[in-house]
Amino acid sequence: xxxxxxxxxxxxxxxxxxxxxxxxxxxxxxxxxxxxxxxxxxxxxxxxxxxxxxxxxxxxxxxxxxxxxxxxxxxxxxxxxxxxxxxxxxxxxxxxxxxxxxxxxxxxxxxxxxxxxxxxxxxxxxxxxxxxxxxxxxxxxxxxxxxxxxxxxxxxxxxxxxxxxxxxxxxxxxxxxxxxxxxxxxxxxxxxxxxxxxxxxxxxxxxxxxxxxxxxxx
Numbered sequence: 001x002x003x004x005x006x007x008x009x010x011x012x013x014x015x016x017x018x019x020x021x022x023x024x025x026x027x028x029x030x031x032x033x034x035x036x037x038x039x040x041x042x043x044x045x046x047x048x049x050x051x052x053x054x055x056x057x058x059x060x061x062x063x064x065x066x067x068x069x070x071x072x073x074x075x076x077x078x079x080x081x082x083x084x085x086x087x088x089x090x091x092x093x094x095x096x097x098x099x100x101x102x103x104x105x106x107x108x109x110x111x112x113x114x115x116x117x118x119x120x121x122x123x124x125x126x127x128x129x130x131x132x133x134x135x136x137x138x139x140x141x142x143x144x145x146x147x148x149x150x151x152x153x154x155x156x157x158x159x160x161x162x163x164x165x166x167x168x169x170x171x172x173x174x175x176x177x178x179x180x181x182x183x184x185x186x187x188x189x190x191x192x193x194x195x196x197x198x199x200x201x202x203x204x205x206x207x208x209x210x211x212x213x214x215x216x217x218x
Contacts, residue, residue, distance in 0.1 A: 005062060008039065008063070010039055011032070011035040011036050011039045014031065014032075014034075014035035014063045014064070015031075015035075017063055017064035018031055018064065019077075027218065028099060028218050029099060029101075030079065030097040030098050030099045030101055030169065031079070031097065032217075033097065033099060033169040033213060033217040033218055034063075034079050034080060034095070034097035034167060034169075034213075034217075035063065036217040037167070037169075037213050037214065037217045038061060038063075038080060040217070043057070043058045044056055044057070044058040044082070044084060045167070045211070045213065047167075047193065047211040047212055047213060047214075048093075048095070048165055048167065048209075048211050050193055050211070051163075051165060051193065051194065051195050051207070051209035051211055052084055052086050052091060052093075052163065052195065052207070052209075053086055053087065053195065055085075055086070055087060056084050056085070056086050056091075057084065057085040058082060058083075058084055058085075059082070059083040059084060059085055059090070060082065060083050061080055061081070061082040062078075062080070062081045062082070063079070063080055064077055064078070064079065064080075065077070065078045065080070065081035066078075067081070067094075067148075067149035067152055067153055068152075069121055069124075069125070069145060069148060069149070069152070070120060070121055070124040071116075071117040071118065071119070071120035071121025071122075071123075071124060072117040072118070072120075072121060076094075076145040076146055076148065076149040078094040078095060078096070078146065078149055078150075079095050079096055079097040079167070080093075080094075080095035080097070080167075081093065081094055081095070081149070081153060082095065083157060083159065084163075086161060089159075089160045089161060090157065090158075090159040090160065090161070091154075091159055091160075091161035091162070091163050091207070092150050092151075092153040092154035092156075092157055092159040092161070092162050092163070093150060093162075093163045093164075093165065094146050094147070094149045094150035094153070094162075094163070094164045094165075095164075095165055095166075095167050096142070096143075096146050096164065096165070096166050096167065097166075097167045097168075097169070097213075098166060098167070098168045098169065098170060098174070098175060099168070099169045099170050099174075099218065100170060100174055102140075102175055102178075103140035103142045103143055103175060103178050103179075104140060104141065104142040105140070105141055105142075106137060106138055106139060106140055106141065107122070107134070107135055107136070107137050107138075107139050107140070107141050107144070108137025108138065109137075109141075110141040111134070111137070121145075122134065122135070122141075122144070124148075125144050125145065125147075125148040126144075127201070128148055128151050128152075128200070128201070128202075129144075129147065129148070129151070129186065129200065129206070130198075130199075130200055130201045131185060131186060135185060136181075136185060138181070139178075139181055139182050139185055140178050140182065143164075143178070143179065143182040144182075146164050147162075147164040147206070147208070149164075150162040150163055150164045150206075151200065151202075151204070151206065154204055155202070155204075159204075160204060160205065161204060161205045161206075161207065162200070162204055162205070162206050162207070163206070163207040163208070163209065164206075164207075164208055164209075165207075165208070165209040165210070165211050166179055166209070166210045166211070167211050167213055168210060168211065168212055168213065169212075169213040169214075169215070169217060169218055170212075171212070171215055173192060173210075173212065176190070176192065176210060179208075179210055182208075183196055183208055186198060186206075186208070188208060190208075190210065191210075192210045192211075192212060193209075193210070193211065193212065194209065195207050195208075195209055196208045196209060
């Protein structure tokens with residue numbers, strides 16, 4: 001993947017970055033909703049800023065950003081990756097955009113045929129997050145690897161904070177229960193629109209959040 005990036009001129013520039021533009025680039029789907037929201041904000045969408053705190057300022061945002069993970073070649077592809085200034089410190093933010101889409105397979109489903117690479121990957125993620133291995137099989141694997149992407153990029157950019165925020169455009173908060181279960185495993189009580197933070201083994205702070213996007217972008 002190239003490390004040379006060019007700025008967008010509008011939401012349509014996000015389309016070609018998708019794995020399957022014909023299927024994913026539609027009104028009412030998360031990819032288009034996220035693009036419209038971020039481009040309209042000309043900075044950090046306000047619902048994400050509310051979670052990251054007063055004065056949070058977007059430094060840069062990269063749509064469909066891929067992060068290499070241990071235990072194989074398949075990367076974690078963040079719908080948006082951003083560096084955010086929060087009170088003079090830098091936060092590496094991985095965003096998972098949703099409308100009605102589920103979080104994909106559970107850990108139990110993903111580990112049904114546990115290859116050496118998958119065992120290595122999930123073990124490394126759990127160690128990174130400071131949680132026991134193996135995690136409960138009913139939790140969703142996507143939440144683990146997207147959170148790990150934030151932590152790995154925080155290390156790469158020497159950021160003191162890592163954050164993973166679900167940017168949900170579902171007005172009835174679909175799949176919030178799955179997010180809440182993941183938070184509970186990390187010792188956090190989930191609440192919409194609020195920062196949920198815990199220390200990481202490497203000394204950084206991890207923040208999780210659920211931000212509700214405006215319905216106008218659906």
